[in-house]
Amino acid sequence: xxxxxxxxxxxxxxxxxxxxxxxxxxxxxxxxxxxxxxxxxxxxxxxxxxxxxxxxxxxxxxxxxxxxxxxxxxxxxxxxxxxxxxxxxxxxxxxxxxxxxxxxxxxxxxxxxxxxxxxxxxxxxxxxxxxxxxxxx
Numbered sequence: 205x206x207x208x209x210x211x212x213x214x215x216x217x218x219x220x221x222x223x224x225x226x227x228x229x230x231x232x233x234x235x236x237x238x239x240x241x242x243x244x245x246x247x248x249x250x251x252x253x254x255x256x257x258x259x260x261x262x263x264x265x266x267x268x269x270x271x272x273x274x275x276x277x278x279x280x281x282x283x284x285x286x287x288x289x290x291x292x293x294x295x296x297x298x299x300x301x302x303x304x305x306x307x308x309x310x311x312x313x314x315x316x317x318x319x320x321x322x323x324x325x326x327x328x329x330x331x332x333x334x335x336x337x338x339x340x341x
Contacts, residue, residue: 206235206339209271209297211289212242216282221245223328224277230332231275235339238267268292274299275335278314279307286311293319300338302331 208231212224225243232240241247268274274292276285278301292299300321303310314320321338325331 206272207270208235208237208239208339209268209274209288209292210237210239210242211274211276211278211282211285213280213282213285214242214247215284217280218247220277220280221247226328227275227277227331227335231335231339238271239264264288265291268295268297271297273297273339275338276301277303277331278310279303281308281311286314289314289320293317298338298341300335302334 210224210228210231212220221243222245225245228237228240228243231237268288268291271292274289274297276289276299278285289299289301298321299319300323301310301314302323302325305324305326309315310322315322323334325334
């Protein structure tokens with residue numbers, strides 16, 4: 205069982221939230237997903253409390269340190285996900301980046317970094333198969 209840090213857009217947009225939910229449910233069959241809240245369809249983008257951002261930063265960086273692997277769905281651009289990927293690289297965590305073909309382009313800073321394992325996919329079935337392969341390594 206691996207501890208997975210899953211990255212997906214929250215404040216950058218929730219257009220792929222249902223996809224995140226399916227991916228997380230799939231990974232949870234045999235693993236622990238530390239960031240399963242990313243798939244919560246009712247996650248509020250506008251509700252902010254004092255000190256919340258600092259608490260999120262602290263919790264997320266602790267989860268990144270604890271994780272065995274980082275899985276990122278990057279079709280919807282997100283500054284936060286980019287930061288998480290850089291943090292994962294700093295920690296030397298195996299990091300797999302996925303994005304859908306024909307739905308924009310991946311940041312050059314991510315795509316050009318040889319540290320990341322980057323895969324394009326077309327269907328959710330293809331994505332789950334790619335994730336399964338990454339988790340077996």
